[in-house]
Amino acid sequence: MGLYYSYYKTLIEASDLTEGMYKITHDNLTEYPSTINTVQRFTLYPEIFVAGFYRLYMSVMEYMELPTKQCWRVERGQNLLPVMSCEGLGDPMFFYVHIVWLMSGMTTMVMFAYGTFISESVAGGFLSVLCFFFNHGECTRVQFAPPLRESFAYPLFLWHMFTVTAYLTFLVGKENHQVNTENKDLLKKLFKGSSILLIVWMCGCTVAPLVTWQFSQFVLAIEAAAVFAMYALRVVNKYTLVVIMLGQGVGVTVAILALYGNVMLICSVYTCLLICVLVFVLILEPIFMRALNPSIRPFLAMALVVSLTVGFKIVVSQWLDNQDDGHILNLLLSKFTDYKDFHTLLYTCSEEFDFLPAMTLHKMTSTLLIPSVIVSLLLVNVYWLRTFLDLDVSWNGKRKKSSTFPAILFNTIMLVPFTVMAVLMMRLKLFFSPHLCVMTALLASRKCFWFLNRQEIHWTLIALLISGMSITGLKNLNEQHSIVGEYSNVELEELLLWVNSTTSRTAVFAGPMSVMANLMLSTRRPVVNHPHYESADLRRRTLKVYSTFSRKRAEEVYTILASMQVNYVVLEDSWCFRRPGIGCSLVDLWDTEDPDNRHRPPLCPSLVLKDAAPFQKVFINDMYVVLHLGAQYVELTMREYKI
Incomplete structure (x- = not known):
């Protein structure tokens, strides 16, 4: 859901629809470092039409000087920052x-x-x-x-x-x-x-x-x-x-x-x-x-x-x-x-x-x-x-x-x-x-x-x-009709705020597919994998990223992610420790894919609970851990000169 909505967000935040179309047809955030045409890959015409109607609606309402939404400040308590909540067709999410x-x-x-x-x-x-x-x-x-x-x-x-x-x-x-x-x-x-x-x-x-x-x-x-x-x-x-x-x-x-x-x-x-x-x-x-x-x-x-x-x-x-x-x-x-x-x-x-x-x-x-x-x-x-x-x-x-x-x-x-x-x-x-x-x-x-x-x-x-x-x-x-409630995910919110405030806008992220979609939506940072699994190349990318949940050596996983130009990798606690069913944990999936390493302990718990070297832990809360791929060494290339 976050993946699809992110393109609608791009279209309505652009200066005009033409610029928005150019951005989503020349996108380098979704599968970094590749530049892809997301309309070709993800059938985004719903977002294109909704964004077009939204921009038309806002233009008409602004011309007529009519209000489009009502907003109020919500104090959430528990040391959480207040948020603005809006209703009305002028709110992009409400309209969508x-x-x-x-x-x-x-x-x-x-x-x-x-x-x-x-x-x-x-x-x-x-x-x-x-x-x-x-x-x-x-x-x-x-x-x-x-x-x-x-x-x-x-x-x-x-x-x-x-x-x-x-x-x-x-x-x-x-x-x-x-x-x-x-x-x-x-x-x-x-x-x-x-x-x-x-x-x-x-x-x-x-x-x-x-x-x-x-x-x-x-x-x-x-x-x-x-x-x-x-x-x-x-x-x-x-x-x-x-x-x-x-x-x-x-x-x-x-x-x-x-x-x-x-x-x-x-x-x-x-x-x-x-x-x-x-x-x-x-x-x-x-x-x-x-x-x-x-x-x-x-x-x-x-x-x-x-x-x-x-x-x-x-x-x-x-x-x-x-x-x-x-x-x-x-x-x-x-x-x-x-x-x-x-x-x-x-x-x-x-x-x-x-x-x-x-x-x-x-x-x-x-x-x-x-x-x-x-x-x-x-x-x-x-x-x-x-x-x-x-x-x-x-x-x-x-x-x-x-x-x-x-x-x-x-x-x-x-x-x-x-x-x-x-x-x-x-x-x-x-x-x-x-x-x-x-x-x-x-x-x-x-x-x-x-x-x-x-x-x-x-x-x-x-x-x-x-x-x-x-x-x-x-x-x-x-x-x-009785299903009434509100969404709250404090841990994910903390992660996104940290990414926005601490990392460079060009920092590249990898991690669980659903987390990457929301991270790209809310922080606009480039990611290397996402939840749209109907692509052979994306499946290969995800397999590489999910090696963090395998039994491979940390150095081997580091090399794999570095080759994808990843700067940060996000680990989700439940993906490391949860046992969803017989043969359905990510370690079990990797045992099928990589039977040669079955004798080794799982890598993810070690990265979360112990020393993460060669990675560096830079963020941790109750649900997420972020590892930084810093440079391990600098290789100098010597040239030969003949005298």
Whole structure:
């Protein structure tokens, strides 16, 4: 959170937005001594837009001579310095957080529209939103971590899914008689005004989540794969598929340009999948697929596209020498095998990346969310089966098919990977829990309750369901509203004040990733590592910095840090002595990474409690110790002179 907010701070403190943009695109504080483009690396468009709105707001208010905030002095006692506390949109942090709340409100708005659309009932929208509120603690963590990318990107991703759902409803229903449109006719249709508008809209819906969250590319890849699978199974026609894929392809291109050529996005599975799907549909399928047996054609098509995507990604990644997303494969391997290394353990030892706890499923079951989704899926499947077995046929000799069938099938398919993602990594329940709320809306669909003769009975059942949900749901809401408090971290405050008052503004720091983000935010000192772990180079840097928590010799660690041009290294007490779980202390992680030194004692406790030589202790409090890397010796180079 501190890392992302620091760039917003840079943008609003600059003399103008142009200067601020130059500073964050030529940043030498985040990964000293390297100068990096943080917009390219960290998807900082949320901070850019919020900073732009803030500067515009302040200009208007100053022109109108209106007050923007109210401040007061807070005496904290306990020998702590007084602080100024402010409320109002003129306060940068207050403004930033309120934009986050607006984005969270957008999530609710889109969820209402989404639920209304797939259920063809306003009651479905209300039911989705009600489930979201009743399970708010399991659906989002915006209330605890506002600056994280998901706070901005998730509502945009939800809108993207809603757009795809709408396309699958209207375009498939309109063009269902042209499942195998010839390429010549297809190109004519794509250059029509209506098709261009659809592609442009899909492009915009794709760009928005991609430039606000780096993880969006992985979820959008799953979505694109689901649409192609529906095409292979002949649920979606070629025109609909090409419009969706082409719109997303243009969106990816725009996003790559907006992110200054983000290599991770260029090499992503999502980009490679879109290219391979379009190549398959427009080139390979007309040549090879029609001669095959229709019963095996769908599976061969999916296998071929998967193979092309994997091969293309490997080639592109090697060509651009990109390994930024390599840790994701290792992380998945660690879930299914006994594979482990320092980086995967650093993830899996964190609660957010552990398996989904049973308590989460219990909470969502107690609010009747999971039982409601199970019932809705059963009713939908019965309705589909009844439709396919119906002997009535339409005028053209084909069986009747519900106009919402592709949309509901798409959302049902998406629930499968969302469930797997949440089970494997608890943090990813962000996609699972809200989608359950959306799927609950199907209980308000009259098509699902076709066997009820009277609509009043249906509404009575919905009312009973809401009553049952409210028993635990209202309790959950009260618990959420009861979370009131204030933040205080005196030890960190002492550290930051010491850094500001004692060290040079060019002093370079290293230490725990979270501490470095806050140190850079509050002191503007350069750091060599930070919490954005989606970079192969940053992972290598962090591994070197975290050697202070290994069993290596102090002299060896000193040499490693000195080679990174570090002046000060920060040690956190809990990281030296805490035992978070079996195999999850930093010493345990290093025993996996560096087994040759297992016989040695841990270095960090020795640096904190004993002589820190060759380091020099320059600051210590109850939580932090700062070591200074002073020059040990001066090497003189002698020149030879011939007489």
